[in-house]
Amino acid sequence: MRNLDKYKGVIPAFYACYDKEGEVSPEGVQALTRYFVEKGVKGVYVNGSSGECIYQSVEDRKIILENVMKAAEGKLTVIAHVACNNTKDSMELAAHAESLGVDAIAAIPPIYFHLPEYAIAQYWNDISSAAPNTDFVIYNIPQLAGVALTQGLFAEMRKNPRVIGVKNSSMPVQDIQMFKQAAGEDYIIFNGPDEQFMSGRVIGAEGAIGGTYGAMPELFLKLDELVKAGDMETARELQYAVDAIIYKMCSAHGNMYAVIKAILKINEGLELGGVRRPLADLIESDMAIVEEAAEMIRDAKAKFVA
DSSP states (O other), X not given: OOOXXXXXXXXXXXXXXXXXXXXXXXXXXXXXXXXXXXXXXXXXXXXXXXXXXXXXXXXXXXXXXXXXXHHXXXXXXXXXXXXXXXXXXXXXXXXXXXXXXXXXXXXXXXXXXXXXXXXXXXXXXXXXXXXXXXXXXXXEOHHHHSOOOOHHHHHXXXXXXXXXXXXXXXXXXXHHHHHHHHHOTTSEEEEOOGGGHHHHHHHTOOEEEESSGGGOHHHHXXXXXXXXXXXXXXXXXXXXXXXXXXXXXXXXXXXXXXXXXXXXXXXHOOOOOOOOTTSOOOOGGGXXXXXXXXXXXXXXXXXXXX
8 A cells, every 4th residue: 555644634736926027936936835834734736727837838837846846845745737738748847847856746637629538548647657756646627627537537547556646626525535435545535626625524535735725724724633633513614714715815806816826915925926817917906805805814813723
C-alpha cells in the first residue's frame, strides 16, 4: 500500500500572481507561497483553475512553479496541474514539474472536442509518461471541462501505477463515495467543491483542494479539525459560515479570484495583482463586497478559530 499521508489535509489552490503590467510576478508567487507555509496548510495545488491556467502560456506556468518550489523549501506538498489543450505542451510541463521535484502532477481531460474515453486515457497516460517518477492525479471537473470521469475510465487509468487518485470537483458528493469505493485505500480522493468540504470529508475524501481556501485557510483548517474530531454540529455551523463568505465573494461584477486577491490585500497585506482577461477585473462598486467579505472572514476567524 502506498503512503498517501502527504496528500491528506487542506491543500489550497494557488492563485495567479501578477505585476502592474499583468505579467507573472515571481515576487508575488514567492510571497503567496510563504503565506501558505506560515498558515500551516498541507500543500498547494499550482496552475489549476484558480491559477488561471487556461489563460497562461507554458512559460508563465513554468515561472510560477519554479518560484513556488523555490519559496516552499520542501515545507509544502506541491501538486502541479500541467494540462494544456494539447498533449505536447502538457508533456513539456509534466517533465518540467518532475525536474523541479514536485510531489504530483495533475490534469483535466482535453476540453472543447468531446473525445472518446480511450483518447482521454491516452492523453493522461502520455502526460504521465513525461514524468515517469511522479504521482499523477486525475482532475474531474465536468461542469467546466465538459466531460466527466466515469467509473470505466477511472478503472482504465488505475492500470497506470503512477495514478494515485482523483481531485473530484463534480458537485454530487456521491461521486466521491463511488470513486473511493471503487479504488480502495491505495488511492486518495480529494474533495473539490469548497461548499461541500464537510460533506466530502465525511463521505470519504481524505484530502481537499479548493479555490477559496487561500482567502481563509484558518477556517478550512479548523473545519478539517472539527470533522476529524467528530464535532459535526460545530463543523456544520462553520461550513455554513464559509459558504456565506463564498456566496458573497461570487456576487461581485468582477471574477471571484479578483475579489479574493483584493481580500488578501486587505486582510493579509499580499499584493497579487488582478486577473487575466477575459476574466473580469473588479469595478469600483465591487469594493463594498470585497470589504464585507473580508470582514466576514475576520469575524468567522474570531468566532471559530482559537
